[in-house]
Amino acid sequence: MYHKSILDNGIRVVTEEVPFVNSVALGVWVRTGSRHEGATNQGVSHFLEHLLFKGTSRRTARQIAEELEAVGGVINAFTTKEYTCFYSRVLAEHLDLAIDVLSDMFFNSRLADEDIEKEKKVILEEIKMYEDSPDELVHDLFAQTIWPGHPLGRAILGTSESVTGLNRERIYNYYRQQYNSNNIVLAAAGRFATGELIAKLQAAFGEQACPGREREYFPPQGQGRVSVHIKDTEQVQICLGVPGLSQEDAGIYTLQALNNILGGGLSSRLFQLIREEQALAYSVYSYHAGFFDSGLFTVYAGTSPDNYRQVVELILKELAAIKNEGVTGLELKRTRDQIRGNLLLGQESVNHRMSSLGKTELAFGRVITTEEIIERLNEVTADDVQAVARRIFQPEYLSLTTLGPEVEPLDLPDRARQAGI
Numbered sequence: 001m002y003h004k005s006i007l008d009n010g011i012r013v014v015t016e017e018v019p020f021v022n023s024v025a026l027g028v029w030v031r032t033g034s035r036h037e038g039a040t041n042q043g044v045s046h047f048l049e050h051l052l053f054k055g056t057s058r059r060t061a062r063q064i065a066e067e068l069e070a071v072g073g074v075i076n077a078f079t080t081k082e083y084t085c086f087y088s089r090v091l092a093e094h095l096d097l098a099i100d101v102l103s104d105m106f107f108n109s110r111l112a113d114e115d116i117e118k119e120k121k122v123i124l125e126e127i128k129m130y131e132d133s134p135d136e137l138v139h140d141l142f143a144q145t146i147w148p149g150h151p152l153g154r155a156i157l158g159t160s161e162s163v164t165g166l167n168r169e170r171i172y173n174y175y176r177q178q179y180n181s182n183n184i185v186l187a188a189a190g191r192f193a194t195g196e197l198i199a200k201l202q203a204a205f206g207e208q209a210c211p212g213r214e215r216e217y218f219p220p221q222g223q224g225r226v227s228v229h230i231k232d233t234e235q236v237q238i239c240l241g242v243p244g245l246s247q248e249d250a251g252i253y254t255l256q257a258l259n260n261i262l263g264g265g266l267s268s269r270l271f272q273l274i275r276e277e278q279a280l281a282y283s284v285y286s287y288h289a290g291f292f293d294s295g296l297f298t299v300y301a302g303t304s305p306d307n308y309r310q311v312v313e314l315i316l317k318e319l320a321a322i323k324n325e326g327v328t329g330l331e332l333k334r335t336r337d338q339i340r341g342n343l344l345l346g347q348e349s350v351n352h353r354m355s356s357l358g359k360t361e362l363a364f365g366r367v368i369t370t371e372e373i374i375e376r377l378n379e380v381t382a383d384d385v386q387a388v389a390r391r392i393f394q395p396e397y398l399s400l401t402t403l404g405p406e407v408e409p410l411d412l413p414d415r416a417r418q419a420g421i
Helices: 044-051 061-069 092-108 113-131 134-146 160-164 168-178 194-206 252-263 269-277 305-325 329-346 350-364 370-378 382-392 412-419
Strands: 002-006 012-017 023-030 074-079 084-091 184-190 226-230 236-243 284-290 295-303 399-404
Touching (some): 012 194, 012 350, 044 074, 044 084, 044 113, 061 074, 061 092, 113 134, 113 160, 113 168, 134 236, 184 350, 236 305, 252 269, 252 284, 252 329, 252 382, 269 284, 305 399, 329 370, 329 382
Parallel strands (some): 012 184
Antiparallel strands (some): 023 084, 023 184
16 A cells, blocks of 8 residues: 655655565656757756766765665666656665755755766766667667657757756756656655654655746657668667557557567567567567657667568568457467566565656656556457557558668658558
8 A cells, every 4th residue: 555645845755665675765756857858958857867966065976875875775866758766775774864865965966067067078978878889879769760859859868069068057947947846756665654754754855945847848749750870880770660659548558468469578479570480680679658648669679781671571560460460369368467477576676666656656646556557457458459559550650760781761651551551
């Protein structure tokens, strides 16, 4: 069972007591990410995440790292396109320390000019590292292909030019606007007494003024495009997909089942066909990224240039098969059991429980439990899966991005129609 409350300044708190563990995971979730940035501020969300670790009026950057590690704890953060999270996991006896360090970082960071200039160099190296990982970079390039000019199509890290142009005033103004009470959720799971924890969070977080307002944003309009990016690599990295469904769409659980059947694991259709039967790729999978008002369904594969055309055609063939013929009852049962197992195994981690609390409260304004997800998945029928496939697998919305040796661009809508999509 979980508990939800609101601190005096409007920050929401969601907690779940797990008395049979020895640890606590605590996360500070902020509904701001790369999609909330202006064109001139690309990368500021991620940059700000880094800066909050660089020292406060009470602690140096070294002390922030050392205090929790000294007691066996962990402190870290990450930024996505729609939210930022700062989190710690500690033994229950050190929960007060985790609260103190996180709240100190969150409200008292120096954001000093010298730290900003040093961190620019770090993030520029991070961008270079990312660009040297073609199997990761291709996903950003694909988002740019399908959503050109929209913030959801931009890289979370920003660009070398945008990061270099950031300064304290722009970063601080973004912090003041986006890190406001309506955007913040505190999530905790593990061994604690809820009443005592709420009182501690009120003292550490609830007395602070967070008056900013969230930036307006608009859903992207997907379009079918093909983009070829040349890079000196051995393989061609392929992303092929379509606009998906928003997190609140009624078909989101059906799409989760469809994705799992198509490319969600070793037993999926794409893995068995492209890797096991045809031996054309080592890595091949599909995924759906759901956002507050939109989504992106993607199939990825890495293959040799000589196999590129065949791999694309096999992917299109499987999309058409699900759209035109549907899935079997055995496939649907297997995918339900697989997802259920993954969800229940995840419940054994307090980090996973805390993340579920924070993400669903941010996205939906309520906690969506594992039991509810399983129940909704059990309601999905084979006809539902085929209906969602027919809804999103449309030739005019298909996009393709390649990264690697130069390959001949395909007439994707024509190929899709030939495959029966």
